Structure formats: C-alpha cells, structure tokens
Amino acid sequence: MASITPSPTILVPHLPPKTLVGVDLITFNSTPNFHGIRDLPNGWHFLYTGATQSLSLRSGGWFYVGDISTAEDSDSEAIISTRARGLGAEIVVWKWDTGTETLSPLRAGNDVDQQEAMRHKANLAAVWQSGGLFRYRSRVPLSSLMRGAPNSRARLQDEDDEENEEEGRRDWESLTDRLTPSLLTRVVGNPEIDVDNRPRWMVTSASTAQRDNENIPGIPEPGQGSEKTANVIGEQESEFSFLVIDLKKTWREGAIGRERSEAAQDRSWALGDLVQQISGAGPDGDKARERLGEEQILGELQFTFLMVLTLMNYSCLQQWKRLLHLVLTCQKAIKEREQFINDVLQLLLLQLERCDDIEGGFFDLDGEEGGEFLRKLLMKFRTSLYEVVDEPPALVKYTFEKVATWVKEEYDWELNRGAFVRRGMLQLEDGEEVELEMKHDEDDEMGEYAPVVVDLGEGTAM
Incomplete structure (x- = not known):
C-alpha cells in the first residue's frame, strides 16, 4: 500500500451512524463510513457531538492544531508541556464512549489508550484510501446547495466555493483569535491531556457557572455530588469560572x-x-x-x-x-x-x-x-x-x-x-383623531428621563 503524508487529522473511530457531529461552525450527521476529518488548518478547533440535531445533550472539546505556545499571551505562564509542541503532522484521536454516548480523548498515561492510538494511526492510510476521511470545511460548499441545477450554474458555484471557504476560515479565525490556553483553563478548568501530551478542554451543554445554576431537586450543584451528576447527565460536570x-x-x-x-x-x-x-x-x-x-x-x-x-x-x-x-x-x-x-x-x-x-x-x-x-x-x-x-x-x-x-x-x-415620534395624532377609521403618546422605556435614562441628583447637604454643620 502506498504511503501518504498525513495532514492534520481528527480520527473518530467507532462513531455510530447518524450521530450529530460538529467541527467549528459546520454540523452534519455521521455515516457508516465516516472515520474522521482531514486537512485541518492551524489554530483553534472545537469538535462536539450530540444524539440528535436539537434538544439533546451535546459535549465537545477545544484543541489546538500547530504550536500551541504561539496562542498563549506573552505575559502568561506556560501551562502546556513542551512535549506538546512541534510534533509534526498531527493525528488527533478521539474515542467513542458507549456508556455516556460522547467523545473523549485517549488519555496520556493509559497503556490501553496508547496502544489504541498507535493502532488507529497505523491504519490511517487505509482509512484515507477508503474515503473515510472528510475534508475540513469551514462552510457548506455552495455547489452542494446547487445539486440538480443546470451544469452552467453548478460550475459557477464550484468556482465560488474556494472564495467562500477562505472567507469562512477568516471568520473562524476572527471568532477565536483571542482564545488562549490560560483563558480556557481559567474558564473551563484544567484540560485533559491526550496520548500525545496535547491538551483538550472539555465542555458540555449542561456546563454552568454557579451564578447561573438552577437548584433543581435531584440534580446537585456543579462540583457537588459528582457521582450523582454523572448518573443523571452521563458525565461529570465542571463549573465555569467566568469573570x-x-x-x-x-x-x-x-x-x-x-x-x-x-x-x-x-x-x-x-x-x-x-x-x-x-x-x-x-x-x-x-x-x-x-x-x-x-x-x-x-x-x-x-x-x-x-x-x-x-x-x-x-x-x-x-x-x-x-x-x-x-x-x-x-x-x-x-x-x-x-x-x-x-x-x-x-x-x-x-x-x-x-x-x-x-x-x-x-x-x-x-x-x-x-x-x-x-x-x-x-x-x-x-x-x-x-x-x-x-x-x-x-x-x-x-x-x-x-x-x-x-x-x-x-x-x-x-x-x-x-427617529421615533413619542407623541402625535392618530386618525381612526371613522375619521376621529386621538392623541397618542409612546410608553416610556424604563431603560431610557437619558435626557428628560435621566436621574436627578439632589444635594441633601451632607456634612453641613447644623
């Protein structure tokens, strides 16, 4: 079998068909032959899954393709092992947990996970040639929306696909260019370290900050009763540490x-x-x-x-x-x-x-x-x-x-x-005219609605 030079690739073996998969801003339902995504550009990426398109618990993880040290603030302490930098072509392997029906990293320090990662990486060429790797896209190609259209129109859409893709990648970069390892660690908590010593920050749709948490009977607050929480929503939850x-x-x-x-x-x-x-x-x-x-x-x-x-x-x-x-x-x-x-x-x-x-x-x-x-x-x-x-x-x-x-x-x-008229005359259907006044917006604290500061003479001698 001919060897290939792998590009940055996500491998998700054993993913059940019809699972909702999202990478960055693209979502799709997995097929039986779907094994991963190739040609990932450098930078931040977010991979997540869900049982259905809507109304289901979703979970995913942030990870970085390329030298992650370049994404850190120059003034911040390094929190990522130097072994996670400069490893060449990146093959990011996720495993499907049938118990929680979520993706999770193959973790460092686990011999079984180490062997599984080596096996999947060794089989990469076969998966590639079988068509099991989808090419990374930042947007849905315009040509895919024009299936069944006349050939001339379809060709025009094909020509626009490359420009549309470049614009989508610029958008994603601009939506993530302030993310840093230290920021994600502050907000989400310490990352999971995979078999290649790369960090992944795991988040779910049920993750919450303490101030936004609703105390629902039978469901403990974040960080409390973690075993009960795991039984209820499928996995342990961490608490967001927002500003x-x-x-x-x-x-x-x-x-x-x-x-x-x-x-x-x-x-x-x-x-x-x-x-x-x-x-x-x-x-x-x-x-x-x-x-x-x-x-x-x-x-x-x-x-x-x-x-x-x-x-x-x-x-x-x-x-x-x-x-x-x-x-x-x-x-x-x-x-x-x-x-x-x-x-x-x-x-x-x-x-x-x-x-x-x-x-x-x-x-x-x-x-x-x-x-x-x-x-x-x-x-x-x-x-x-x-x-x-x-x-x-x-x-x-x-x-x-x-x-x-x-x-x-x-x-x-x-x-x-x-541009709004606050008071004016309105003519009714029978010709009668009535004066109407716009209701005061309680959030309007400008002009005539501004609070009045009253000097009460504080500190004045009697």
Missing part, C-alpha cells in the same frame, strides 16, 4: 451621592476595575498590562458566544449578555479605551453575522425577550456616542455605523431614538 460582573453595583467602595449616580449610568469605572483585576495592573494604569486584561474580556466574549452557537449552553449565553451590558453602557471608556471598544464592536458584528448558524436562531434561545436586550443596549450606546461623549473617536463611530446598518437591514432595528 465576575455585578451590574447592580458599578461604583467603587465608599462612593456616595453624585459619584454613585453617575457610575450607575456610566459603567466605565466598573469596566476599568475589572480590567485591572484581570491583568494585575495598578491604579496608575499600566497600559500594556491593561491591554492583556482587555484581551481576556474579548476572549471570554468569543468563548461564550461559540458555546451558545455550538452547544446551546445557557450559562454562556447569560455571561455573553453580562459582558455586553457592561461594555455597551460605558461612556468615558469610549474615548479612554477606544481600541478596546472598537474591537468589541467589530467582534459583535461578526458574531451577529454568524447567528443564523444555530438552528432556530441565536436569540430564540433567550426565551420571549429574544434580541430585545441587544437592541436596547445598542440604542443606549448610540446615545452615549453621539449625545454624551465630546468628540467621540472616528474609529468607534465608523465601526458602530457598520453594526447599526447591519441590524437595520437584517432585523429592522432602528437605533436612533430621534
């Missing part, structure tokens, strides 16, 4: 009066405090270290969004919303952290463009509210940008207008409060 965001207290300890009222409307202090806590930068403002803290926030925005998009994880949806609530209600930070605010808006735009990748729609996971929370946040941010901040940065204005244009075209969201 702590308290939107009900966004002022410094000891703040009173005007300072407290202003910090409740403009959460720039809370954002700065969070950045300093993450990065360890002092109050004097070490810009280089603060940038590392901002990158952690961006990375968590990426992680939470993708875990909603792939696993439909509820806790990640709540943290994604909390992060956006904090950032998009800042005013001073628009100028003080111009690059960071612009990065958040660029990431949000790309995330919105990929929202439809989830079955049923991304915002439908949030119940009746849907995307209303985001529409209100963007309206409030626009007011801050154009009516509150003096000489707002041109870069932030440019990126925000791209977001505003996109949501207007896709969702018909009008973000300019001035």
